[in-house]
Amino acid sequence: MTDDTLTDRLQLSRAAPSDLDAVFAIQSDPRVWTHYPSLRHTDRAQTVEMMERWDRSWTDAGLGSWVARLRDTGEVVGNGGCTLLGGEVWNIGYRIAADHHGRGLATELARAGVERARVIAPERPVIAYLVEHNRASAHVAEKLGLALVHRAPDAGNPDPAVVRLVYADRPLTPDQLAAALK
Template sequence: MHMDDLHLDRPTLDDVAAIHTIYSDPRVWTHLPSGRHERLQTTESMVQAWIAGWEEDGLSSWIVRDARTNQVMGNVGCWVKHDAFWNLGYRLGIEAQGRGIATRVAKHAISQAHRINPALPVVAYLLEHNLASAHVAEKVGLALQHRGPDAGNPDPAAIRLIYADRALTQNQIKAAME
């Protein structure tokens, strides 16, 4: 799929190395250093889950490429999580951040999620101090639905925010907190 200066491609295992370069870069994990991928196998498992999401749900994360150079810039998309919601996720390489790419592609991902399964809410969860990610969630029309401790985070003071395109049930909030 083309978006002017971007190509959005379904992931393949050929994308693992380029995505790992982004996911292993500490500069893209300043808000959650423990999330950084240290092993290529971690990234490969994640990409395999995206591929499975495309096959099972008809939507998942896209590999975002620069249309001119074909360079992988990161990933953006919606995938079904816990059979309870569409999880909106985005992670771009440091060079691609701050250019509105996550917002543009996330808007498209949300419209596709609504088309494919409108019964499921679209959810983005993030850490409270990740202001850039919160701005993307707000710009694409999601509203804050929950604020609470981020269970399992190595930082006991970490607060998780849950944004969604509609009010969430307690079960959906619980699923997004896992």
């Protein structure tokens, strides 16, 4: 099975060092971090570390985050997919460039990740880990058929009022929930 995937509008590829500038441009844009501004990348080293985590997930689990390009132009418009958390759950995540929000690209990218995760290890639950005030991400999780399984204060968030949500494709065991919350 190849690491690359095509969707209707996207070419999804395992990240390469040559993707660093485009991925950093998205990760450092405050418009894509309105729901959790303290996670915005301010240094390329943060993006390098993130891309290294993606690579470890690909190596260890056979799946990780992709770099998403528009099929018709090759423009990098985001990143995402499923990564393995704690050896227990697939975490679906994505980040779409602000100029491309509202076009359904996050759902298209997330759906491809879920489909691949279910082929590679269908026994592992798929989860979405998000903050409650990010209704757009919750909507994507719901469109993927995930249901809310956990709601609690977001431990470690600089804003103590933030609530963490976990959506999943099935009920989670205590170990699976713990892996999702790490």
